Amino acid sequence: MRALHPVTRRNVVGGLAASATALAFPHVAGAEPVARVAVIGGGFAGATCARALKRIDPKLDVTLIEPNRTFTACPFSNEVIAGLRDLEAQQFGYDRIAGEGVHVVAQTATRVDPPGRTVTLADGTTLSYDRLVLSPGIDLRFDALPGYDEAASAKMPHAWKAGEQTTLLRRQLEAMDDGGVVILAVPANPSRCPPAPYERASLIAHYLKTTKPRSKVLILDAKDAFPQQRLFEGAWKELYAGMIERISLSQGGRATSVDPATNTIVTEFGDHTAQVANVIPPQKAGRIADIAGAADNTGWCPIDPVTFASKLVSDIHVIGDACLGGGIPKSASAANAQGKACAAAVANLISGRAPDMPRLTGVCYNIVAPGHAFSLAGFYAPKDSIFVEVEGGGTSPVDAPREVRAREAEDARRWFTAITVDSFG
Template sequence: MTDWTRRRVCALAGGALMAAVAPHVARGRSRPRVVVIGGGIGGATVARYLAGLKTLDVTLIEPKPNHVTCFFSNLYLAGLRSLASLTFGFEALAERHGVTMIQKAATAIDPASSTVELQSGERLTYDRLVLAPGIAFNFGEIGGYDEAAAKIMPHAWNAGPQSEVLRRQLESMEDGGVFVIAAPANPFRCPPAPYERASLVAYYFKQFKPKSKILILDAKDQFSGQELFQDAWSRHYPGMIEWLPAQFIGRTKAVHAATCSVVTENQTFKAAVANVIPPQKAGLIAERAGLTDSTGWCPVDPATFESTLQPGIHVVGDAIVGGDMPKSAFSANSQAKACAFAIAASLTGSPHFPPRLFNSCYTFLAPDDAFTNAITFAPEDGSIRTIKMFISKVGESADVRRRTAHQAVGWYSAFTADVFG
């Protein structure tokens, strides 16, 4: 891993957070309790960095025994990584960092009494609560698409079993078949991911099913990184990927799982394999707790990530209304550190400074061709605004793209170590 990559991973200087807060704690007070719901990137990061202060009682509630990263899961679909290499447990958070782990589901939140109810019926009290609930799917917006249909036409937008289903389908597909990706309207988790998926599945087809085609049915008329993707498709996979924007086909209205068909406003498309990515909203527990607005997402104070609807509860990650900040893993990690700083300041009296927020992503076009971005954000007028941005350009040399793909592997290792310890 290069120094440059390491600096990007540590952009918010988590060690500096601990150093800044530590002198202001341990003045004879009992340890305040912070409860974190959700063990994905945002939740695990908040828990790790607050527990590192050694002056707060930090509990992380997560029913799953491990977390499978959505980022890099398209490499799994292409046969370039194993699912095990994308899977992380919470042992280091508990054993090395002192986080109390509860492997149960949180079912309800009572802001009035500052309690969380678990599926077992137990209740936990908190001084501060952090939700990192991730996303839920608006299944009702696509006729015929529900959890049962998703077993036949997988979304694979939560990595793990759904990824395995989609990969088996791609492996079983006859050469010459059509792989249909139904991409949702904004906002949704990881804006470049449907198009990275198309790229890496095209790489797999090129090796093993060269007569096959990929059809992207998009609910948008443009998408993140469009010029970079379309340039790569013409270079690596000429004639294999076709993108149909909303202006030509309209949004996806319905699916027929029995015939593996996707129905848009203007046409019906028959697929050998269909990857239907439905519209999204904040995780259901956030909705039940009154943390979502009419958009289905959670509005927050961009300096502290405290809910603007429920004081004393913070929300980080894909579930929030993020302004210019995309719904990505690195965004969640950056927000989580800023949130941890704000909570520490609130509970310990340490100084609190307006955060600088970051997003850094790597996107694969082929195994040795990747592009990257690095964006700085800051709170401004009640929202999160872009301050500075770098993104790869069309026309970069093959050597530059190979180095970027290599750096991506180092970035992944360092980033997941920062989150899960």
């Protein structure tokens, strides 16, 4: 991918959260009876979608179903792990969304009946819908790595869902001895935010360099290549010489099993014992997607990229990390863009209009040290039943001076503020 000129990148970021797609929201004339749209999942995709639906047509009856009263964001959570940020800075409520007329239901959805167009909640309540949007995020596949289950994550945290696991990994780093080894086991794709493990390794190395300088970071990787690899490796050489080692798939880096009792990660080429082990298991769409019949045998949800409609179940749409989106990444920025585009498509379908062709924008920032970041921007459009990347995106230059890296770190913080305001009010 070509390098993206910094001025262009700032323009992309500045408009991202305010208008994550090239779509103009349609004005939908209110019809009687009012159409009911239920959204399951209150992350970046679901919350954005619920808000957008009410902005498009205030007469729509929109319900957001989310069991957690507080959302904890994954972007910037690696800074929490490295002791650079408090977890509270990652947390957002739903009061403002409710104040905009969205019914916010703090319940778990336990059943979906597509023929009957109903959702059953944990307390037994049944809600009816005309259109259902699933935004369940990811579930971790605790059956995919021998030895690693939910109990093992209390000893070898994944921290791939922000919250308690984030603070657990942070406490483990604080408690480890100087000279210890921190191991990150990284899964193959598809995975939530593919560059994030390497950002995490960088920020852990920053913490170790400043507090436990004899320590090391070892990345055991189930992939040979990863996004912005040259930028990461250049930063590691510049900032953390000798502290970070990565073993790729072809070098024997794929974890084949773990032993939580000894903090050991086993690969085909040998065993590695850590003082702190961060095991990121393979993933799949959140459980309600499977319950609804929207997930296929890959564990993810195939969709029509124009409407985000499930290819498996009628009157259901899937957005965010759970969907099979082709070239579009599983990231907060992409989820926010999908939420808006899906809301526009649903409103058009309800009104009997043809959906517009979406063009989504995604941007990903990676912070490798305080004041040192780089980014990746992309534009995506439907083609041959999937999203493909189209002209206009790019990545930070490999040889950019430090002042550019510092400016991108500032841009990253502005982006986080903008996207959280846009998603959660």
